[in-house]
Amino acid sequence: MAENPSVTNFRNYIRIRTVHPNPDYDACANYLESQAKELGAEFQKIECVPGKPIVLMTLPGRDPTLKSILLNSHTDVVPVFPEHWKYDPFSAHKDEKGNIYGRGTQDMKCVGIQYLEALKRLRKEGAAFLRTIHLTFVPDEETGGDEGMGMFVNTPVFKKMNVGFGLDEGYSNPTEKFFVFYGQRNPLPVMVRCQGQPGHGSQFLPNNAGEKLQKVINRFMEFREKEKNKLSSNKDLRLGDVTTVNLTMLKGGVQFNVIPAELCVGFDVRLAPSVNETEFEKMISVWCEEAGEGVTFEFRRKSVPQVITCIEDGKNPWWDAFSSACKKQNLDIETEIFPASTDSKYIRMLGIPALGFSPINNTPILLHDNNEFLNEETFLRGIEIYETIIPALANLKP
Ligand code: ZN
Numbered sequence: 211m212a213e214n215p216s217v218t219n220f221r222n223y224i225r226i227r228t229v230h231p232n233p234d235y236d237a238c239a240n241y242l243e244s245q246a247k248e249l250g251a252e253f254q255k256i257e258c259v260p261g262k263p264i265v266l267m268t269l270p271g272r273d274p275t276l277k278s279i280l281l282n283s284h285t286d287v288v289p290v291f292p293e294h295w296k297y298d299p300f301s302a303h304k305d306e307k308g309n310i311y312g313r314g315t316q317d318m319k320c321v322g323i324q325y326l327e328a329l330k331r332l333r334k335e336g337a338a339f340l341r342t343i344h345l346t347f348v349p350d351e352e353t354g355g356d357e358g359m360g361m362f363v364n365t366p367v368f369k370k371m372n373v374g375f376g377l378d379e380g381y382s383n384p385t386e387k388f389f390v391f392y393g394q395r396n397p398l399p400v401m402v403r404c405q406g407q408p409g410h411g412s413q414f415l416p417n418n419a420g421e422k423l424q425k426v427i428n429r430f431m432e433f434r435e436k437e438k439n440k441l442s443s444n445k446d447l448r449l450g451d452v453t454t455v456n457l458t459m460l461k462g463g464v465q466f467n468v469i470p471a472e473l474c475v476g477f478d479v480r481l482a483p484s485v486n487e488t489e490f491e492k493m494i495s496v497w498c499e500e501a502g503e504g505v506t507f508e509f510r511r512k513s514v515p516q517v518i519t520c521i522e523d524g525k526n527p528w529w530d531a532f533s534s535a536c537k538k539q540n541l542d543i544e545t546e547i548f549p550a551s552t553d554s555k556y557i558r559m560l561g562i563p564a565l566g567f568s569p570i571n572n573t574p575i576l577l578h579d580n581n582e583f584l585n586e587e588t589f590l591r592g593i594e595i596y597e598t599i600i601p602a603l604a605n606l607k608p
Contacts, residue, residue, distance in 0.1 A: 214586070214590060216323070216327040216589075216590065216593055217304075217310070217586045217589065217590065219245075219323055219326075219327065220302075220310070220319070220320060220323045220589060221302035221304070221310060221312075222241070222302075223241065223314075223319050223322065223323055224300065224302040224310070224312035224313070224314055224315060224319055225300055225301070225302050225312075226238050226241055227300055228285050228286050228287055228314070228349075229286075229287050229288070229289055229290065229300075229313060230286060230287070230288060230289055230352055230353060231289070233285070233286045233287075233349065235261065235262060235263050235285065235286075235349055236263075238263075238265075238285045238347075239255055239263045239265055242265045242267075242285075242347050243255075243265075245267075245326050246265075246267045248330065249267065249269075249326060249329055249330055249333070250269075250333065251267040251268055251269050251329075251345070252267065252268040252269075252270070253265070253266070253267055254266040254267075254268075254367070256362065256365065256367055258357065258358075258361035258362055258365065259350075259357045259361065262349040262350055262357055262358065263349065264346060264347070264348050264349065264358065264359075264362050265285075265345075265346070265347040265348075266344060266345070266346055266347075266367070266371075267344070267345040267347075268342060268343070268344050268345075268371075269329065269333075269339065269342065269343045270342050271339050271340050271341040271342040271343070271604065272338060272339065272340050273340055273341070274342050276340065276341045276342070276374070276608055277341065277372055277373065277374025277375070277608075278341055278342040278343065278344055278371055278372050278373050278374060279341055279342070279343045279344065279373075279374070279375055279376075279377075279600070279603050279604050280344050280345075280346060280371070280373045280375070280376040280377070280557070280562075280564075281325045281343065281344070281345045281346070281376075281377050281600070282345075282346045282348065282359070282376055282377065282378045282379075282553060282554075282557070283318050283319070283321045283322035283325065283345075283346070283347055283348075283378070283379065284318060284347070284348050284349070284350075284351030284352070284355075284358065284359075284379070284553060285319075285322070285347050285348065285349055286349055286350055286351060286352045286353075286358075287313045287314040287317065287319070287352065288313070288317075288352050288578050290313050290580075291580060294580040294581070295311070295580055295581055296311065296581055297311045297312075299311070299312055299313040299582075300312060300313065302315075304586065307585065308585050308586040308587060309583045309584070309585050309586075310583055310584055310585070310586055310589070311581060311582070311583045312582065312583070313582055314582070315582050315583055315584040316381065316382055316568070316570060316573070316575075316576055316577050316582050316583075316584055317379065317381065317577035317578065317582070318379040318568060320568065320570070320584055320589055320592065321379055321568050321569075321592075322345075322347055324569065324589070324592045324593050324596050325345055325596060325600070326345070327593045328593050328594075328596035328597045328600055329343070329345075329600065331593070331597060332597060332600070332601065337601060339601065339604035339605055340604060340605045340606070340607070341374070341603075341604045341605070341606065342371075342372075343600070343604050344371050344373065346359070346362070348362065348553060351552065351553050354511075354551075355551075355552075355553050355555075355556065358553065359553035359556045359557075360553075360556050362556075363556045363557065363559075363560060373557070373562050374528070374562065374563075375528040375562065375563050375564070375603060376554065376557040376562055376563070376564035376565075377564070377565055377567060377599075377603075378552055378553055378554040378557070378564055378565070378566050378567075379552055379553075379554075379566055379567075379568050380548070380565075380566040380567045380568040381568055381570070381575055381577050382568060382570035382571070382573040382574065382575050382576070382577075382584075383544065383570065383571045383572075383573070383575075384572070384573065384574050384575065385571065385572070386542060386571055386572060387542045387543065387544045387571060388536075388541050388542065388543050388544070388567070388569060388570075388571050389543070389544055389546055389566075389567070389568075390521075390532075390536075390543045390544070390545050390546070390565055390566070390567050391450075391545075391546055391547065391548040391552075391554070391565065391566030391567070392518060392519040392520075392521045392545055392546075392547070392565060392566075393450075393483050393516055393517070393518035393519060393547045393548065393558070394450065394483075394516060394547060394548035394549075394550070394551055394552060394554065394555060394566075395450055395453070395454075395480040395481055395482055395483065395516065395547060395548070395549060395550075395551075396480065396481040396483070396485075396487065396516045397478075397479070397480050397481075397511060397550075397551050398479045398480070398481055398487070398490070398509055398511065399476065399477070399478055399479065399509065399510040399511055400476070400477050400479055400494065400507055400508070400509055400510065401459070401474060401475075401476045401507065401508055401510055402423075402426050402474065402475050402476075402477075402494075402498065402505065402506070402507040403472060403473075403474050403504075403505070403506050403507070404419045404420075404422035404423045404426060404472065404473045404474070404475075404501065404502075404504065404505050405419060405422075405471060405472050405504035405505070405506075406418050406419035406420075406421075406422060406469070406470075406471065406472075406473075406502075406504060407469070407471070408468065408469055408470060408471040409468075409469045410467060410468070410469070411466060411467035411468060411469055412467070413469075415469060417502070417503070417504075418469065419462070419469070419470055419471065419472060419473045420469070420470075420473060421502070422473075422501045422502045422504070422505050423462075423473045423475060423501075425497075425500065425501035425502070426475060426497060426498065426501045426505065427457065427475060429497040429500075429501075430455055430457065430475075430477055430497070431455075431457070433453075433455055433493075434454070434455040434456070437452045437453050437454065437455065438452075440452050448546045448547065448549075449546075449549040450482065450483075450546050450547025450548055450549045451482055451484070451547055452482050453479065453480060453481050453482045453485055453490075454478075454479070454480045454549070455477055455478070455479050456477060456478045457475060457476075457477055458476055458477065458478045459474070459475065459476030459477075460473075460474070460475055460476075461473070461474040461475075461476075462474055476510070480549065480550070481516075482547070483516045483518055483547055491509075494507055495507075516555065516558075517558040517559060517561070518547075518558070519558060519563040519564055519565060520563065521533075521545050526563060527606060528563050528603065528606065529563070529565075531602045531603050531606045532565060532599060532602065532603065534602065535598045535599040535602035535603075536595075536599070538598055539594075539595060539598055541595065548566050552566055554566050568592075569591065569592035569595040569596065570584065570588055570592065571588070572588065573585065573588055
């Protein structure tokens, strides 16, 4: 049986090596330009940072003065360890079950192609939309997004787009349900420096960097344990509702018989949206003070205040349009806070409501993992899902 052309298109996109640390963004932009042509959309390539193109496709609405719809996806993918893969991660190999293997099959080249294929089909059927639809294909999401969507949202081009609502990535759900993300946690990596008196490793010297480090680690780990228990003891909570802390970096020491003058420890912290950042910072200050003199800390990333998109029925017309379209197709959705970070944060920061949604169910969560795959039937179903969701949004009456 001949392959569905939408699937072929998806597999071709997977084969473009937009993998860090040297993503082939040029090949990707060329490919997307041909897609824009096929769709009949206006095409623009914007470079906020040279060599990192943002592709913008636009389908003008019947009333271009109305707020537009943004369908966002990122083009880059994370590195692979090919020796742990069953097939070449950029071959888009399809096995006998229809599982398509490749880096980006879930995160998130599937979604980029699904938007395009859904729109191609709708336009073939003669659909015209009330509101303008913009598709953005952005670079560098996997390295934080600052040089992709982060810069793009501050350009005159973005302002002119007049975006009213955005759709961006979610991730797969292993059950029959689909995840919808309406916010995300605030990543706040923190490095703690413990300074003390250096000396001979044979002594019990006071003012000891190691003792201070131990106290700091204990405080962070006690906090971690509390959050872990909070999550496991309450069935209504999801990972995104609690704060995670992980010790991810340790630095210091020169040789066994020398007590070091400094030891450093780094933690990956992701604040739940309910946590006040200033309060959290105060708590760390107290911990450092208690650990002793010369213990200081710094956040290693400018925190991005997290804005949540309203998902209360009747209070946000975009949400109502999205959720009714899901209901119409009998999609069982689970609403959550995204536990990690996506480009949606830049959109929500501007006060624009945005939802994270990848139409993937009954599939293991394999983003960033070995043997990432997506079944072609699941992929094709996703196109149909967007064929209902996109018109519901783009035809939303003001
Ligand atoms: Zn992603």
